[in-house]
Amino acid sequence: MQNRCLISLLLMAGMSLSASAQRLPMKLWYDRPATFFEESLPLGNGKLGALVYGGVEKEVVQLNDITLWTGQPVDRNEDKEAHRWIPKIREALFSENYQLADSLQLYVQGHNSAYYQPLTTLHIDHLNGSTQADHYRRELDLDSALAKVYYQKGGVVYRREYLASHPDRAIVIRLTANKAHALSCRLWLSSLLPHQSAAMGHRIVVKGHAMGEAENTIQFCNILQVKAHGGTVTADGDGLILKEVSEATIYLVNETSYHGFDQHPVRQGAPYVEEAEADLRRIENRSFDELKQRHTADYRRLFGRMSWQLAGAKFDTRRTTEQQLKDYTDQGGGNPYLEMLYFQFGRYLLISSSRTPGLPATLQGVWNPHLKAPWRSNYTVNINLEENYWPAEVANLSEMAMPLVGLVKALSENGKYTARNYYGIEEGWCSSHNSDAWAMTNPVGEKRESPEWANWNLGGAWLLSNVWEHYAFTQDRRYLSETAYPLMKGACDFMLKWLVENPHCPGELITAPSTSPENEYITPQGYHGTTLYGGSADLAILRELFANTITATELLHNGSTEYSRKLRETLARLRPYIIGKDGDLNEWYDDWRDFDPQHRHQSHLIGLYPGHHISPAKTPELAQAARKTLEQKGDETTGWSTGWRINLWARLDEGEKAYRLFQKLLTYVSPDHYTGADKRHSGGTYPNLFDAHPPFQIDGNFGGTAGICEMLVQSAEGIRLLPALPSAWKTGSVKGICARGGFVIDMDWKDGQVTRARIKSRVGGTVTVAYNGKRKSLTFKAGQERTLK
Numbered sequence: 001m002q003n004r005c006l007i008s009l010l011l012m013a014g015m016s017l018s019a020s021a022q023r024l025p026m027k028l029w030y031d032r033p034a035t036f037f038e039e040s041l042p043l044g045n046g047k048l049g050a051l052v053y054g055g056v057e058k059e060v061v062q063l064n065d066i067t068l069w070t071g072q073p074v075d076r077n078e079d080k081e082a083h084r085w086i087p088k089i090r091e092a093l094f095s096e097n098y099q100l101a102d103s104l105q106l107y108v109q110g111h112n113s114a115y116y117q118p119l120t121t122l123h124i125d126h127l128n129g130s131t132q133a134d135h136y137r138r139e140l141d142l143d144s145a146l147a148k149v150y151y152q153k154g155g156v157v158y159r160r161e162y163l164a165s166h167p168d169r170a171i172v173i174r175l176t177a178n179k180a181h182a183l184s185c186r187l188w189l190s191s192l193l194p195h196q197s198a199a200m201g202h203r204i205v206v207k208g209h210a211m212g213e214a215e216n217t218i219q220f221c222n223i224l225q226v227k228a229h230g231g232t233v234t235a236d237g238d239g240l241i242l243k244e245v246s247e248a249t250i251y252l253v254n255e256t257s258y259h260g261f262d263q264h265p266v267r268q269g270a271p272y273v274e275e276a277e278a279d280l281r282r283i284e285n286r287s288f289d290e291l292k293q294r295h296t297a298d299y300r301r302l303f304g305r306m307s308w309q310l311a312g313a314k315f316d317t318r319r320t321t322e323q324q325l326k327d328y329t330d331q332g333g334g335n336p337y338l339e340m341l342y343f344q345f346g347r348y349l350l351i352s353s354s355r356t357p358g359l360p361a362t363l364q365g366v367w368n369p370h371l372k373a374p375w376r377s378n379y380t381v382n383i384n385l386e387e388n389y390w391p392a393e394v395a396n397l398s399e400m401a402m403p404l405v406g407l408v409k410a411l412s413e414n415g416k417y418t419a420r421n422y423y424g425i426e427e428g429w430c431s432s433h434n435s436d437a438w439a440m441t442n443p444v445g446e447k448r449e450s451p452e453w454a455n456w457n458l459g460g461a462w463l464l465s466n467v468w469e470h471y472a473f474t475q476d477r478r479y480l481s482e483t484a485y486p487l488m489k490g491a492c493d494f495m496l497k498w499l500v501e502n503p504h505c506p507g508e509l510i511t512a513p514s515t516s517p518e519n520e521y522i523t524p525q526g527y528h529g530t531t532l533y534g535g536s537a538d539l540a541i542l543r544e545l546f547a548n549t550i551t552a553t554e555l556l557h558n559g560s561t562e563y564s565r566k567l568r569e570t571l572a573r574l575r576p577y578i579i580g581k582d583g584d585l586n587e588w589y590d591d592w593r594d595f596d597p598q599h600r601h602q603s604h605l606i607g608l609y610p611g612h613h614i615s616p617a618k619t620p621e622l623a624q625a626a627r628k629t630l631e632q633k634g635d636e637t638t639g640w641s642t643g644w645r646i647n648l649w650a651r652l653d654e655g656e657k658a659y660r661l662f663q664k665l666l667t668y669v670s671p672d673h674y675t676g677a678d679k680r681h682s683g684g685t686y687p688n689l690f691d692a693h694p695p696f697q698i699d700g701n702f703g704g705t706a707g708i709c710e711m712l713v714q715s716a717e718g719i720r721l722l723p724a725l726p727s728a729w730k731t732g733s734v735k736g737i738c739a740r741g742g743f744v745i746d747m748d749w750k751d752g753q754v755t756r757a758r759i760k761s762r763v764g765g766t767v768t769v770a771y772n773g774k775r776k777s778l779t780f781k782a783g784q785e786r787t788l789k
């Protein structure tokens with residue numbers, strides 16, 4: 001204990017670790033407590049989330065549980081007759097009456113999503129006076145997924161450690177001091193939700209429920225238990241008073257009655273009180289050190305699979321992470337360590353927020369403090385949910401994609417009813433712009449919102465590109481045949497019926513009605529609207545879906561089938577891309593003007609990234625048109641959009657442009673409620689490295705992490721090493737980056753040239769590797785490793 005404090009004090013004194021150290025510690029650190037949400041430190045076990053503020057007198061830890069949402073299972077009979085409007089909308093569109101089409105779309109809108117809810121807030125109110133604290137430090141160690149707070153007060157060194165354990169389903173906090181009996185505090189839990197809280201013995205139990213009628217909404221049971229050494233613990237109303245204790249361990253568990261997307265949360269609810277008590281029983285006799293050991297072993301198994309090092313990186317012990325981010329913004333970069341930290345933070349966030357079957361990371365991961373969060377903290381499917389999972393495969397966290405695959409499975413169930421009720425299609429399934437814990441699939445908007453986001457039935461089809469990538473990277477044939485393929489086929493079945501013949505070009509297939517997420521056009525007649533026919537984004541998603549499903553069915557059947565031939569024929573009949581008069585890729589059927597030419601969405605570029613049917617090598621003209629589109633849009637945009645553009649530029653082999661966008665993503669953004677004169681507000685990164693849309697959305701973090709991988713290795717057309725390396729990263733190394741075909745790559749490079757690459761094949765096979773201007777074809781046995789120099 002004494003030694004540990006000494007080390008941390010030495011670090012605080014400014015001792016610097018050199019870049020030549022084997023691996024630099026990956027830590028976010030601060031010299032003061034968080035005042036704002038965007039300064040707090042996130043912990044998560046894939047179900048429970050915690051945000052550590054680290055106050056000296058008053059500590060606040062905001063808690064979440066990813067199973068706590070408003071609402072209940074969807075009504076599969078909602079809007080049964082809505083599909084009757086589709087022929088009328090088509091008629092309006094094909095007589096070029098876009099205004100009428102826009103207005104009729106409102107009849108094809110159902111309910112909006114549920115809200116992801118905050119759980120409780122733990123308060124630790126210290127009772128030992130308010131003398132000034134010195135040597136304050138708050139940190140999040142990404143290598144072990146531990147948050148820590150230290151400070152000195154009245155000659156005593158206080159230390160707190162916080163963890164969110166996946167194997168033990170709990171959040172655990174240890175409070176210590178280097179002097180016996182120095183800790184006195186009151187612990188209590190508050191909640192924005194309807195709840196009751198009572199303390200007894202060494203426990204606080206909070207029972208409550210999500211917003212809505214108590215008998216129809218998710219219930220929760222949150223239990224805190226404390227174990228103290230020395231001193232006394234007494235219950236005090238809804239809190240516990242710890243008096244003159246030497247050390248305390250706080251165990252926090254939570255369970256809810258959520259029992260799956262199709263089960264009523266009360267009538268068919270899970271036995272959440274018993275489950276919470278069982279969670280606690282399993283851990284109450286384990287010490288903090290034992291829980292910490294179990295937690296770090298589990299976490300490191302995932303986090304430790306991949307590392308990325310850049311020459312010149314230094315672990316800066318003088319400037320806090322916030323200061324480093326500000327300097328990076330003001331000085332135009334120059335901190336490779338911060339870039340590495342940002343990369344690993346994305347991997348950390350995915351491990352921490354995506355380990356609950358069927359409930360992937362929301363717009364805010366698992367970290368939402370609001371009763372009514374921005375965009376309900378739901379699953380937004382016209383980019384955001386897909387982007388959350390872009391790093392999963394390539395950054396060696398494949399298992400983290402499974403909660404998403406579970407949600408897509410649930411969508412495919414509800415989506416059959418959406419297909420029938422809203423679109424009059426009896427085959428297959430579809431889903432729309434938003435979803436939630438109930439796997440809602442209907443078009444949203446409640447008959448009053450703009451079709452530009454509400455009327456869109458391509459959500460499921462786009463998510464299937466993530467579902468497919470899990471196979472592409474792992475080559476897990478059982479997953480392909482039992483899980484992915486049935487989902488893909490169901491989506492294709494729907495789309496084969498949804499496509500219509502283009503009245504202007506017989507034989508050609510388009511979607512109608514169509515929208516292009518969330519952009520608006522201006523027709524030559526001056527109508528400013530959103531509904532059209534033959535939007536390019538719809539067709540881009542379908543090109544990916546059909547191509548992947550053709551590959552899947554032919555793989556599973558060892559050759560072409562009647563179904564694959566049908567998909568091939570349909571794919572060939574899709575209206576081709578059109579390059580506009582300005583050389584950009586048309587987003588609209590016609591070469592219309594955009595209402596907002598710099599619009600954040602670029603859905604018509606899906607074929608370039610995350611899709612694979614546009615590339616400089618395969619389709620140079622389309623790639624050039626995509627480049628033109630990106631140039632027209634410029635570089636000022638929201639966090640998630642910046643994350644996407646890094647990947648798009650990387651796929652165009654433009655390392656410097658991709659890096660420029662990555663630097664944009666690392667623009668310092670002030671907390672939303674900060675009011676100082678030096679407030680900074682834009683897309684970028686908050687002091688705690690959360691992505692700023694603004695407000696906080698986690699998709700930009702994930703898009704950024706994926707984008708770095710895309711600059712280092714690409715694998716859609718064989719393996720390409722360093723395809724978009726910026727000069728700022730001219731020397732470095734990466735370990736454990738994944739490539740399609742089941743490959744894992746370690747490589748070092750110097751002055752932009754690969755000096756050594758070790759490629760391991762999980763399943764065997766032949767692949768072409770392009771590096772240093774050469775191409776080599778390599779054949780592997782399963783498990784074989786080969787080294788390139």
Ligand code: FUC
Nearest residue numbers: 363375380384453518638
């Ligand atoms: C999409 C985006 C918005 C925001 C929201 C959650 O609708 O257009 O920018 O990210 O999702």
